[in-house]
Amino acid sequence: MRPIRARREPPAWVVSYLRQGGQAVPDSVHRGDCRMTSGHTRPISQDQARRALAEGRIQACQICRADADLGILD
Template sequence: MRIWHAMWLERIDRKVADLRQRQAEEERGRARRPPAPDWILELNRATGRPLAVHAGDCGMAGRRKRPVGQDDARRLLTTDGVPACPICRPDTSLHIVDGLVGVFEGSPQAARS
């Protein structure tokens, strides 16, 4: 009985050590992962043309995508006519209303109007 219990304790200890090592590796991987971009441009797989603008954490973006800056996202939505994702609504986050940059009270743009 003692040998049998010792064998099982050794197996359990090995399994615990393996799990701790795996968790440490996953944590190191998470720490090294680059931060998610603020905005994503989804591209057509066949032509490479823009399909939609997404928020950086949107799960609806396809496989072909590239990060874009805030100014580029605004330009794509307003000038270039790229549609906004209907799920994450980057146009709302960027204060764009009907293809125009929104003007709010108290903003420098509102004072010029």
């Protein structure tokens, strides 16, 4: 019998990427448990998520509303 591994808890925040011209381009910030993330994500810290949204570099997911949870609303 194989041992059962505990599932790793998802990161609190992730950034999803799109491919454009062969390059990975940051697309949107999501909560770690959001089901709308693409298959290409990278975990980020809460501070990194706030900075990315505040500087307007990338948008927040329209489904999980990461901007509302981070206290950044337009």
